Amino acid sequence: MGFLRLMLLFERHNNSASFLFILHLAALVVLATNCSRSKQVEEEKVHQPSDLEIIRETGILKVVIDYNSTNYFVYRGKPMGYQYELVMKLCDDMDVRPEITVSNNMAETFEGLKSGRFDLVAKNLTVTRPRQMEVAFTRPLKQTRQVLVQRKPSADTPDSLFLNTTLDLAGKQIHVQQNTTYYRRLLNLSEEIGHPIRVVEDSVNGVEQLVSMVARGEIDYTVCDENVALLNQNYYPNLDVSLKISFPQHIAWAVRKESDDLKEFLDRWIVQFKETKEYREIYHLYFESQRTTGRFGSPFHSIAGGKISEYDPLVKELAKKHNWDWRLISS
Template identity: 45%
Template sequence: MRVVAGVITLLLMLLVSCDEPSGKKVVNNIEEEVAFDLDEIHKRGRLIVVTDYNSTNYFIYKGTPMGYQLELLNEFCNNLGVKLEVIVSNDVEKNINDLRSGKIDLIAQNLAVTRERGRKIQFTEPHTYSRQVLVQRIEDKDQEKARTGFNDLIRNQLDLAGKTIYVQKGSSYVTRLNNLSDEIGDSINVVEIPDYEAEQLIGLVAEGEISYTICDEILARVNKNYYENIDIETPISFPQKMAWGVRKSSKDLLQVINNWLIRFTKSAKYNIIYKKYFLNRRSTHIVDAGYNSLKGGLVSEFDDIIKKESENIDWDWKLIAALIYQESRFLPEIKSWAGAQGLMQLMPATAQKFGVNNITSPQENIRGGIKFIKWLDKRMALRVDNPEERLKFVLASYNVGLGHVLDAMRLAEKNGKDPKVWEGNVDYYLLNKSQPKYFNDPVVEFGYCRGKEPYLYVNEILERYEHYKNLME
């Protein structure tokens, strides 16, 4: 077999194939990656990133997108001056393929730096360090023994011989266990589970569905706070670098990320982020079963009402939820300085117009807010045909009033911009409507407007909506 394998390897090294449908060359059985670097990312205006979905990297708690990786990415994109677009995938091999094909620009996960992966991608400077540990269940009858160290828990890697260990498919845990099997001179039955993330497998161990899994120690220690009946004290690897991954052709992007990571990981802000997700036990309340996307799958306690009332409008309920979070943080009794009240912050006159009798009633307030949105959408549909574009105009109108948005559209048209396109056209004039040269323009009917608020309002709702779509499906 080794002779045959050697011949095949030699042939692959000598042959270069161009038979792929995409026309990309294949060398050593690895498809040639696209060339797309920092200049192209700046021209596009956004960085497309894939990360994984778990209780440390990326999740939603009480309507707020959170996570160690998300916070690092937001800091980096602010430094880079581009928008962040997040894609969710826990399939490492798929993420590497998507990176090389140009579907994404960066893999932002706790990627263990390995030689095998290094053949396909470039690793950034490490953002943290960890080692792989065995996760096993402490049986109730062994609690006292576990505390004293005299129990049947595996402490010696030699005792893994013949054991069945379940791990995430395509993960570095598979490689480590195969190497460990060689090191101990005996077989370890490794079962790769597709579509399961390491944290889900930890849950299965805690519930007694499986006996063993492997994960990074930093993630294991976080989950130890949630599952008291797991043991994570048996290491199976040396400390490893945890890094992000970029294309080999993205040399400029790699350099910028590395320079930023070296500076940022030494900062007080990074220490706050790291402690928040990995060290602070008080942060474990974020896995509250009610309002965490990982557990209860809820954005808020009003999800059922939002879903029901959203049936009356052609909007995704998660978009309505993103708007409500922006307006009130899901606090039904809240009242603004201007007099707006309730979950959707209706002014009393607006509430009366749309049949809201009890403005602090969650159901009535949401129902009235949705009627108001429909009213705005109907009027804006006379001017903006594209539903995706019209959505932005309606959101801005909900925040600042229809009149100011119409003023911005007239300013855009007067200055040679497309009045039916929001980004880079109408949003610019609404943002700058606080300047005398714009609010004193003859086409303006509603005067001065503090345009920064509606400008950010639209961007923040749409950004939050993308997070909700990523994590609440």
């Protein structure tokens, strides 16, 4: 209610009682208006720091990486891996320290991101619509396709087990890592071919463990990204990874949906860094170089050989008591 309206009321009720009433009412209006404005000013002054600001203020970027022969592993006591080196370069450019958690559990990964335990998921995440409902993806790091991993026909593997087309998947049992896009892709493929595919979600073994199980004949089929499959084919020459079961898909990192400024920073960084010689060298080292096969066959490779140093048993025992990653301590 404005002062003009109050004056009109005063003229209609020109007596002392009315005047006192209107004067009191005017005071309440002024007081309420000032309080409202003060509250608005105070709210404007209160600034909630963004995720990127918190990371820079604390000097720590909390990252979760998966443990395999490409993303993160330890070789001769030194942490290595495609995603590991990207994260280290990112933190160097941000002038922060990485706090790395190693986890192959996808459910734990996404829950940890949403709860604030992690700031960044630095894994080979396939960008899908269901996942976009939960997290925000960065610009793609690369593209890949999903392929079927199976054994080549041999004396130990009859031709009847070898699959040539996606139609041959009908009725077959395929093991995939739990909570991955491979499971959803096989369900969709089952609808497309009009026949059921028996998909077994493995909650214990990761992608590369399942690949090795196929190579050893413990299971017949699994699914993984093409670049990882081609890399593992160097380790296991008896594998065939030629059957594609998806179109090319984007692979990216993920942050919380509300981390707009962090995502914007990461998008710029990824686009710029992918154009550098350093990025090309990192990619070549882990996906194209013949030295990769040699590292994997070494007893000092933390996945294939599992040996980092002669003190491994002692480190493992101490790390287990404190729920630490013994590989990070030994390295």
